[in-house]
Amino acid sequence: MAQVEATTERIIAADPEAVFDALADYKDVRGKVLPGHFSEYEVREGGDGEGTLVHWKLQATSKRVRDCLLEVSEPVDGQLVEKDRNSSMVTTWTVTPAGEGKSKAVVSTVWNGAGGIGGFFEKTFAPKGLGRIYDELLQNLATEVEK
Numbered sequence: 001m002a003q004v005e006a007t008t009e010r011i012i013a014a015d016p017e018a019v020f021d022a023l024a025d026y027k028d029v030r031g032k033v034l035p036g037h038f039s040e041y042e043v044r045e046g047g048d049g050e051g052t053l054v055h056w057k058l059q060a061t062s063k064r065v066r067d068c069l070l071e072v073s074e075p076v077d078g079q080l081v082e083k084d085r086n087s088s089m090v091t092t093w094t095v096t097p098a099g100e101g102k103s104k105a106v107v108s109t110v111w112n113g114a115g116g117i118g119g120f121f122e123k124t125f126a127p128k129g130l131g132r133i134y135d136e137l138l139q140n141l142a143t144e145v146e147k
Contacts, residue, residue, distance in 0.1 A: 003110055
C-alpha cells in the first residue's frame with residue numbers, strides 16, 4: 001500500500017488567530033463551511049479544538065463514501081490534526097501569518113492507499129478530487145472569517 005497525500009492552501013484576508021479559531025470551532029463554524037460532499041455532521045465530544053470528537057461522511061466520488069470519526073488534537077500552535085478512527089486518514093490544518101491581516105491556511109490529508117491497479121488510480125486521481133473539495137471548504141472558510 002502506498003501513501004496517498006492531498007494538499008491545498010489559500011491566503012485568507014483575516015488574522016491567523018481568527019482563521020484558526022474558526023477552523024477549531026467544530027460546534028458552530030466548521031459545520032457551516034463544509035461543502036456538500038460532507039453529510040451527517042455531528043460533534044460527539046468537545047467542540048473546540050483539542051479533545052473534540054467529530055463525525056461526518058465524506059462523499060469523495062459518486063461511489064466512494066468515507067465514514068469518518070475524527071479525534072482532534074493541537075500538537076503545536078496554529079495546527080489542528082484530525083485522525084480518523086475508522087481508517088489511516090490523517091488531516092493536518094496549519095494556519096500561519098501571510099502579511100498584515102492575512103493568513104495562509106494549508107490542509108494536508110494522508111492515508112494508506114490501496115494496492116495494485118486500484119491503488120494506482122487512487123494515487124493518481126484522489127488527491128485532485130480531495131483538493132477540489134478542500135479548496136471549496138477553504139473558500140467557505142474565507143467567506144466566513146473575512147466578514
